[in-house]
Amino acid sequence: MKLYYSPGACSLSPHIVLHEADLQHETVMVSTKSHKLQDGTDYYGINPLGYVPFLVLDNGDTLHEGPAIVQYLADLAPEKNLAPANGTVARYHLQEWLNFISTEVHKGFGPLFNPATPEDYKPLARASVLKRLAWVNEQLANKTYLMGDQFTVADAYFFTVTGWAQFVGLDISELEHIQAYRERILARPAVQAAMKAEGLLK
Numbered sequence: 001m002k003l004y005y006s007p008g009a010c011s012l013s014p015h016i017v018l019h020e021a022d023l024q025h026e027t028v029m030v031s032t033k034s035h036k037l038q039d040g041t042d043y044y045g046i047n048p049l050g051y052v053p054f055l056v057l058d059n060g061d062t063l064h065e066g067p068a069i070v071q072y073l074a075d076l077a078p079e080k081n082l083a084p085a086n087g088t089v090a091r092y093h094l095q096e097w098l099n100f101i102s103t104e105v106h107k108g109f110g111p112l113f114n115p116a117t118p119e120d121y122k123p124l125a126r127a128s129v130l131k132r133l134a135w136v137n138e139q140l141a142n143k144t145y146l147m148g149d150q151f152t153v154a155d156a157y158f159f160t161v162t163g164w165a166q167f168v169g170l171d172i173s174e175l176e177h178i179q180a181y182r183e184r185i186l187a188r189p190a191v192q193a194a195m196k197a198e199g200l201l202k
Contacts, residue, residue, distance in 0.1 A: 011053035
């Protein structure tokens with residue numbers, strides 16, 4: 001498998017899952033600004049959507065949405081328990097989390113990264129994201145991970161997007177349960193391996 005990624009972008013989530021699942025893979029870095037690979041190849045020629053993550057399977061098939069990619073990877077290594085079994089209510093709760101993170105948190109950060117966003121709108125965008133994060137903070141009051149005691153692909157995703165707060169002036173220091181949660185995730189060897197591979201940790 002080949003994962004196209006950009007350091008610290010949402011592609012960090014499947015990158016973490018690849019390490020958690022102990023799956024053989026190759027990574028290719030993409031510039032989200034120039035949309036080119038390191039060798040100058042036009043990324044749009046590989047993925048017409050131009051964004052990451054993008055997963056190319058060994059048979060040539062492709063997947064281009066993070067929540068779909070991480071579930072696919074989890075199902076390749078069921079013994080790692082990175083996702084509940086298909087057809088179970090727990091699996092739908094996982095999908096619930098993935099959808100919430102994608103639409104309510106991930107997308108909420110978008111305007112804060114966009115240089116075209118008017119400065120007077122950014123406080124509203126920050127407040128919106130913070131409101132969603134405050135809710136998750138409450139959910140984590142008595143849980144180790146989003147789904148309880150078991151680390152899942154949703155945790156890889158939530159850890160990734162909450163890491164963006166420091167880059168957009170979003171203060172989450174008072175969300176103590178999220179802070180403790182992030183420390184637990186960061187302590188995982190697979191998470192550190194993925195981050196080191198992307199140059200995010202020394």
